[in-house]
Amino acid sequence: MRLLLRLLITAVTAACSDDGAPTGPPQVSSKLDESVQSALRASDTVDVIVLARTQLALGATALEEHIEDVASLPRATARAEAISRLQASAAAEQPPILTVLQGSPLVRPLWIANAVSARVTRETLDELVAVDEVRYVYASPVNPGDFAAPIPFTGVPGIKAPFDAGSKPVAWNLEEIRAPEAWDMSTGEGVLIALLDIGLNTAHPDLVGALWVNPGEVAGNGMDDDNNGYVDDVHGYDLARASPNIVAGGPHGAYVSGILVGDGSDGTVLGVAPDAEILSLTIATDTDFALAMEYAVDAGADVVNMSFSIPNLANLRGFWRLVADHAAAAGLVLTSGAGNFAQNRPTPVQLRIPEGIPSVLGVGGVDRDGQPTSFSSRGPVEWSTVRFYEDHPLPQGLMKPDVAAFPGPGYPILDPPGGYIDPNTGVAGNSFSGPQAAGVAALILSVAPDLNAWEVKDIIESTATDVGPPGKHNDTGWGVIDAAAAVSAATGSP
Ligand SMILES: [Ca+2]
Ligand SMILES: [Ca+2]
Numbered sequence: 001m002r003l004l005l006r007l008l009i010t011a012v013t014a015a016c017s018d019d020g021a022p023t024g025p026p027q028v029s030s031k032l033d034e035s036v037q038s039a040l041r042a043s044d045t046v047d048v049i050v051l052a053r054t055q056l057a058l059g060a061t062a063l064e065e066h067i068e069d070v071a072s073l074p075r076a077t078a079r080a081e082a083i084s085r086l087q088a089s090a091a092a093e094q095p096p097i098l099t100v101l102q103g104s105p106l107v108r109p110l111w112i113a114n115a116v117s118a119r120v121t122r123e124t125l126d127e128l129v130a131v132d133e134v135r136y137v138y139a140s141p142v143n144p145g146d147f148a149a150p151i152p153f154t155g156v157p158g159i160k161a162p163f164d165a166g167s168k169p170v171a172w173n174l175e176e177i178r179a180p181e182a183w184d185m186s187t188g189e190g191v192l193i194a195l196l197d198i199g200l201n202t203a204h205p206d207l208v209g210a211l212w213v214n215p216g217e218v219a220g221n222g223m224d225d226d227n228n229g230y231v232d233d234v235h236g237y238d239l240a241r242a243s244p245n246i247v248a249g250g251p252h253g254a255y256v257s258g259i260l261v262g263d264g265s266d267g268t269v270l271g272v273a274p275d276a277e278i279l280s281l282t283i284a285t286d287t288d289f290a291l292a293m294e295y296a297v298d299a300g301a302d303v304v305n306m307s308f309s310i311p312n313l314a315n316l317r318g319f320w321r322l323v324a325d326h327a328a329a330a331g332l333v334l335t336s337g338a339g340n341f342a343q344n345r346p347t348p349v350q351l352r353i354p355e356g357i358p359s360v361l362g363v364g365g366v367d368r369d370g371q372p373t374s375f376s377s378r379g380p381v382e383w384s385t386v387r388f389y390e391d392h393p394l395p396q397g398l399m400k401p402d403v404a405a406f407p408g409p410g411y412p413i414l415d416p417p418g419g420y421i422d423p424n425t426g427v428a429g430n431s432f433s434g435p436q437a438a439g440v441a442a443l444i445l446s447v448a449p450d451l452n453a454w455e456v457k458d459i460i461e462s463t464a465t466d467v468g469p470p471g472k473h474n475d476t477g478w479g480v481i482d483a484a485a486a487v488s489a490a491t492g493s494p
């Protein structure tokens with residue numbers, strides 16, 4: 001079959017090669033996603049992700065099988081083994097792919113998935129699909145991105161005093177998820193959270209001490225001192241703009257950061273894991289997502305918070321699921337707010353990417369009475385149309401979200417320049433629910449660092465307080481997260 005395909009491609013390529021210009025319709029190969037065909041109808045070049053043959057965990061049951069294989073290993077060992085296997089597959093199979101891509105722009109080899117992204121012509125695609133090591137090719141447009149202009153870095157990371165809520169007011173959403181009771185056992189010390197957002201304000205007193213510092217990088221000297229491919233990446237990196245400047249023009253990332261790690265230095269405690277550290281990564285493309293996961297793994301991150309939602313990725317959803325599953329295998333707990341689309345999208349597309357991925361903890365929103373909010377995205381999610389997965393068919397689908405937290409409004413939010421936004425401003429959304437669960441994951445891993453990512457996810461789900469009808473449902477998942485119960489369960493304390 002493979003031989004036949006190669007011959008066919010060779011013959012067509014030969015027929016086209018007299019003057020170097022294509023003479024017929026695009027060559028159709030089972031390795032080319034429909035998105036590639038459509039992109040070629042509109043342009044002579046297409047930005048692609050070339051998926052190589054061997055993957056650590058590709059397919060509906062592959063992550064579960066991997067988990068069974070490594071179930072007895074502590075997270076650090078499982079992470080090291082996963083990285084080793086991922087990088088070995090990339091090293092073994094990417095050379096012939098990279099040979100074909102010589103001369104193509106934007107070539108980016110990846111290892112968190114065994115894949116290479118690049119901008120290719122039709123002729124290069126014909127050569128690629130003839131390579132045995134190429135499994136599949138997705139179109140992955142490089143979006144220009146819609147970001148506010150960054151503002152100059154003004155923060156100076158400080159030395160952090162140990163967290164003590166003392167008599168400071170604590171935001172009520174933290175009381176509701178029993179974070180103060182959890183702080184008697186864990187405040188998140190030693191845990192690193194990767195924030196995938198639009199950056200954050202590093203100067204806010206609540207965040208300044210929480211910022212991760214890349215130990216191998218010298219700031220502002222224009223050099224990539226730790227040789228990780230990123231110049232001056234002291235606190236993370238903005239992959240969307242290829243810049244080490246992580247200070248955002250917009251407030252979203254600062255809001256989210258406050259819920260993750262805000263320690264009340266400026267007066268009010270907003271953060272679930274006030275002694276955890278945070279690094280900032282901004283992404284604009286599917287490839288950036290993979291690069292961000294590689295960065296987070298390399299930096300030793302433990303938790304990844306993703307308060308964003310991408311619709312209409314079609315088969316590319318499978319690439320995100322592959323990367324997310326591999327990231328989980330490499331020790332990262334992934335969380336994402338469920339989105340705010342209950343009033344303007346039909347199911348099964350209210351939860352999208354990444355929150356609709358089975359291995360990502362998708363977090364819906366409830367009000368103070370435990371009722372799902374009107375806007376919080378409802379499941380189910382379908383995967384039966386997605387290449388390489390084809391599971392969770394409708395009508396049942398995959399039940400999502402997994403758990404719920406409090407999207408607001410009504411509790412204080414970190415104000416990027418300093419202080420807090422009045423609780424009555426009406427700022428709300430599941431962008432705020434996700435980081436509450438990410439914070440709980442950080443509390444767990446601080447005192448139970450050997451737990452694997454899927455065990456942390458299971459604990460947060462199994463200790464949630466059931467709301468509504470008994471059991472898991474497509475509006476509130478397993479229920480409202482309970483930080484104290486989760487940390488107790490993780491440490492085996494009563
Ligand atoms: Ca660097
Ligand atoms: Ca540097």
Ligand SMILES: [Ca+2]
Nearest residue numbers: 467469470471
């Ligand atoms: Ca329920």
